[in-house]
Amino acid sequence: MELSAQQQQRMDKLSNDDQLKLKAIMQMMAKEKDAIEKDARKAKGMIEDRPYDRRNAKGIGQLNVQPAVVDEIGFHIDAYKEGTINVDDMIQAIEEILYGRVKAPGQRFEEQQKTQLNTVENLIIRHLKGIYSNAYPDDFYQSFADQLMNNAEAGLVDLDGLDVESEFDNFAADNRDSVSLREMLD
Numbered sequence: 001m002e003l004s005a006q007q008q009q010r011m012d013k014l015s016n017d018d019q020l021k022l023k024a025i026m027q028m029m030a031k032e033k034d035a036i037e038k039d040a041r042k043a044k045g046m047i048e049d050r051p052y053d054r055r056n057a058k059g060i061g062q063l064n065v066q067p068a069v070v071d072e073i074g075f076h077i078d079a080y081k082e083g084t085i086n087v088d089d090m091i092q093a094i095e096e097i098l099y100g101r102v103k104a105p106g107q108r109f110e111e112q113q114k115t116q117l118n119t120v121e122n123l124i125i126r127h128l129k130g131i132y133s134n135a136y137p138d139d140f141y142q143s144f145a146d147q148l149m150n151n152a153e154a155g156l157v158d159l160d161g162l163d164v165e166s167e168f169d170n171f172a173a174d175n176r177d178s179v180s181l182r183e184m185l186d
Contacts, residue, residue: 072097120159121145128168136172144171 003011011019073094080090125141148167151157157167 069097121149124148124164127164131165132168140172140175143175144168147171 011022014022076085076090076093076097079085080087085093122145125145128141128144144167148157148159148164152159
């Protein structure tokens, strides 16, 4: 701590005990000022107190991990230390970070349904149902789609550029009798 000439004169007038007390107070004020300035810089985003910044750069066998991963894991460890989450929640969170998102059984089923909705087969069925205004039963559309996909897999039909509507019309003409019988039975 540098004192100006005037401050030094005042200090010299004090007793030794008072000088020591005043120096201690000035040191505490300087430390507090540094902490306040650091907090202000943090608030402005100039310095971040992140778990990644707290890591020990030296060590044997340390992995080079992306800062975002270290920050995320550090966040969950800090939450555990603060008592916000329990140890099981912390372990699950870290496993999700390391091994990917873990989905609950219900979420897995919903995701499977969404992906099934966007198959070529289902897109064809939805398209035909829209054009023909559900004029045929669902299993009729499904039979056409099954036959079309089987023919495509066998190399008999190329789906690229295929006129699905005319193929469906041909399928309906060939299978009209079975449709009429089903409709009569229903």
